[in-house]
Amino acid sequence: MNKNIVIVGASRGIGLELTRIFAKLPDVQVIALARNCTKLKDEFSKNTRVHVFSFDLEGDVHDQLAKIAFPETGIDYLINNAGCLIKKPFEMISGQDFSKSFSINVIGVMQTVQYLLPKFNSTFSHIVNISSMGAFQGSVKFPELSAYAASKAALCNFTELFAVEFSDSNIKMNCLCLGAVQTEMLEEAFPGYSAPVSANEMAQFIADFTLRSGKILNGKIIPLSLSTP
Numbered sequence: 001m002n003k004n005i006v007i008v009g010a011s012r013g014i015g016l017e018l019t020r021i022f023a024k025l026p027d028v029q030v031i032a033l034a035r036n037c038t039k040l041k042d043e044f045s046k047n048t049r050v051h052v053f054s055f056d057l058e059g060d061v062h063d064q065l066a067k068i069a070f071p072e073t074g075i076d077y078l079i080n081n082a083g084c085l086i087k088k089p090f091e092m093i094s095g096q097d098f099s100k101s102f103s104i105n106v107i108g109v110m111q112t113v114q115y116l117l118p119k120f121n122s123t124f125s126h127i128v129n130i131s132s133m134g135a136f137q138g139s140v141k142f143p144e145l146s147a148y149a150a151s152k153a154a155l156c157n158f159t160e161l162f163a164v165e166f167s168d169s170n171i172k173m174n175c176l177c178l179g180a181v182q183t184e185m186l187e188e189a190f191p192g193y194s195a196p197v198s199a200n201e202m203a204q205f206i207a208d209f210t211l212r213s214g215k216i217l218n219g220k221i222i223p224l225s226l227s228t229p
């Protein structure tokens with residue numbers, strides 16, 4: 001099918017599983033971005049369709065992306081999967097913590113989309129943002145996640161705003177709000193908690209959603225959880 005996909009936050013957890021899934025599809029070029037690239041490069045060293053680049057959403061996003069040769073045929077899919085979870089009592093969250101959370105979870109994403117705008121496939125492309133149930137209106141909230149959930153909520157809001165502003169274009173954008181998934185991030189934030197969904201299971205869903213849903217949905221914020229109390 002000759003498609004090009006960019007995955008931001010591809011080095012571990014759900015992003016690594018997404019990279020593995022797309023790497024198996026014939027005729028798909030994968031541009032995999034993350035800060036820690038050594039293991040990614042090793043794993044895909046023999047797969048000429050996976051291209052790994054170092055990328056930090058906290059750095060100069062446009063400058064870093066300008067150094068990457070994106071496929072001339074255009075980007076068909078972008079998954080903004082990278083995330084930063086800071087879990088601290090509200091009084092203990094520093095200005096740096098707030099800046100880091102918002103830089104990685106929303107501002108860096110918006111700048112990535114800005115830079116890639118002219119590089120998307122002019123016929124059709126689908127951007128999928130990965131947010132959290134903690135950012136979904138009306139869902140149960142947990143303490144100590146102010147910086148994380150507020151920045152992910154901003155990502156949800158951006159999705160709606162982008163879809164309106166680009167409604168006449170062929171670029172579609174949707175946002176998935178994930179419930180608990182068994183990854184390093186979850187284990188670091190909630191040690192000992194066992195999630196009902198594995199990183200691979202969630203990545204399978206996100207991969208299917210990315211490939212199939214852009215022609216049907218635009219600007220939607222979708223909860224992906226066994227319950228939305």
Ligand SMILES: NC(=O)c1ccc[n+]([C@@H]2O[C@H](COP(=O)([O-])OP(=O)(O)OC[C@H]3O[C@@H](n4cnc5c(N)ncnc54)[C@H](OP(=O)(O)O)[C@@H]3O)[C@@H](O)[C@H]2O)c1
Nearest residue numbers: 009010011012013014035036056057082083180181183185
């Ligand atoms: N796991 C869950 O239960 C859960 C629930 C709700 C939402 N989510 C969301 O789902 C997404 C994936 O979560 P996960 O559990 O797989 O997380 P993870 O294991 O911590 O992986 C996060 C990915 O983001 C990348 N990343 C972090 N900071 C970055 C930066 N400054 N620049 C570029 N990339 C960066 C990491 O790579 P490097 O460190 O190599 O840069 C890594 O590849 C996140 O957006 C998360 O918020 C997860």
